[in-house]
Amino acid sequence: MAATHANAEKIDGGAFAADLRQRVAVEVARLQDEHGVTPGLAVVLVGEDPASVVYVRNKEAQAKAAGMASFEHRLPADTDAATLLSLVRQLNENQAVHGILVQLPLPAHLDSDLVMNAIDPAKDVDGFHILNVGLLGTGQKAMVPCTPLGCLLLLKDRLGSLAGLNAVVVGRSNIVGKPMAQLLLKESCTVTIVHSRSRDLPAICRNADILVAAVGRPEMIGADWIKSGATVIDVGINRVERDGKQRLVGDVDYAAASHVAGAITPVPGGVGPMTIACLLANTLTACCRIRGLPEPETAAWP
């Protein structure tokens, strides 16, 4: 039986993201006034995966709302690799484009590593290019993947220094789990990554001051996996049917975990909105670096 804690604080990622977007918009306006430069974000969607269609639409709308130029590219699901790579090369050359994002997942016939590594690393606002992966892994100035960056910002806002805390990351994906672990390590946490083959997952998680759940399994993490007072970051976005209705739930059983955790992100309204806000912050940072201008105040890394 897990020790109970007064009801956990709900970490409002929606509000934090709105504030970050606003701060990015202020810096974009300043860049235009002082240097005549407008940051440009190119978003590429291949196919019509329903969730991706929504995410891409939101990215474009939020880029425009922040005063950026948005370059939108929709390609059919049967697009071949040569066509996609040719578009990426054109965007690499386009001086009005400072950030390039190819929405994942790509259709199965396309090799996402090949596509990510074709993006100019300076314009890789997703931080998925192998050069940025290596820079992050060695603690150097990199473009940092948006979702883990959003998680880190929420954690630092709540906890201040993370040094010395036990952090457990559940999931080892290249998009979230691995970069999240790197970021926490850079913050001097003691980091453990667990995954489907790990032994006694609940016992390892119960040792976590910070628990980041990124497995993609609806409500897999219950109250008895959580240390009393821990900060829980739920990256999962799972669509489930409950009482005949479609609902969105995380990887953590929110209601149960709330009685044990000290603070927890909800789904929706937690990590999700931070992903796009961090994308805008990365695009602004990329623009400043490419133009040789000082780093913007919203550049959260390193």
Ligand SMILES: Nc1nc2c(c(=O)[nH]1)N[C@@H](CN(C=O)c1ccc(C(=O)N[C@@H](CCC(=O)O)C(=O)O)cc1)CN2
């Ligand atoms: N090239 C990339 N592809 C993907 C990324 C990424 O960072 N780069 N991440 C995810 C999807 N994603 C952004 O692309 C994303 C996911 C969720 C949200 C979000 O705002 N979620 C809301 C709920 C929205 C809903 O109803 O579905 C929330 O959690 O509150 C934004 C962006 C995979 N692909």
